Amino acid sequence: MTEQAGPVRVPRGLAGVSVSDTRISKSSSDGSLVYRGYPIAELAAKATFEETAYLVLNGKLPTRGELDSFAATLAGLSGVDGKVFEVMRALGPGAHPIDAIRTGVSALGSIDPARSSPGRQHSIESKMSALAANSRRVPAGEEPRRPGEGRGFAESLLQMLTAREATEFERWVFERVLIFYMEHDMNASTFTVRVVASTLADPYAAASAGLASLKGPLHGGANEAAMEMLLQVKSPGDAKDFVDSTVKQGKKLMGFGHRVYKEFDPRARLCKQYLREMAERRGGDGGIYGVCEAVEGEMWERKRIPPNLDYYAAPIFYLLGIEVPLYTPVFAASRVFGWMAHYNEQVEENKLIRPDSTYIGPTGLTYRPIGERQR
């Protein structure tokens, strides 16, 4: 009889393990990131959000006709039924915004008129914006803000979030940040989405699972945590003490570190440039850029750990006037496009994702009735 091989052991957290082939995107330790073969800096410099979303979903840049039709489809599906907002409102003012969106997406899975149509994924992608922008307002009993007509995806989302007219440059920057948040190969929420997709559950179920995974501060919640941290550092001169005492307490600095990027995160570098230009154009930023740069310098000096996208996206959102608890919802409004691309890729070449584990608990115990058990 041949000896049965045990399960393959993989590093904790699946670090460095490739769990799937993908054609969608790739981040690499040398600081490069490509979406469907296009370097991120190229897309950031030249593409719109809708073009990039089409690329991520379809694997090629759209023609003018394809782009117009895609943008019109998204705009046409963007309205959220009042019943979905009622479900979110029932959660009450204490609801966490991500819980509110997740509840909204779950409700959509039952009542979205598009749920049985081939366009249901575009319905989720499009409606996620209004769910995100209203994820605090609606549970708090306020009226939902609706997507504005005649505005592009990014502009409409920003308008719903802030209820103010942003400058052209601010809109441009916000759109770049959304492009960066759209897709990032096998991150935790995308992996979650692929696990759910592999069971052949519907995309509403997959998106709500993605949202659950995004909530934590080690993933999507990091942009809010980074902003709360930055607000504690009053001036660049306080950065050294702040970094020292956080590290000494064994705590992590939010917005630093990455599973893949060890030298630099290309998205953070670009966002840093945008933040500096925003501060210059405004003629002042309350000192945020200086604090960011000082904390980054101290962290590199001390730990050789670079900032990630969340670190520089957060102060951009702050200057745009977006409330801090809405930062992770903004991430979700964009990442849903990447999730849907991965959902489709998983289903097209499906194999149920069902790993094994190594049991290290006790064995051979004998059941005793409850009255005979010792504490």
Ligand code: COA
């Ligand atoms: N602050 C302080 N130290 C950090 C750190 C941070 N933000 N990120 C990593 N480190 C340290 C760890 O303490 C660990 O040190 P050790 O080897 O002395 O124990 C080492 O760097 C490796 O970190 P680890 O958490 O094991 O790496 P990872 O690849 O599992 O984690 C993250 C990646 C993103 C989870 C991690 O960097 C982190 O928690 N960052 C803060 C949250 C964040 O910004 N998340 C958004 C990611 S895009």
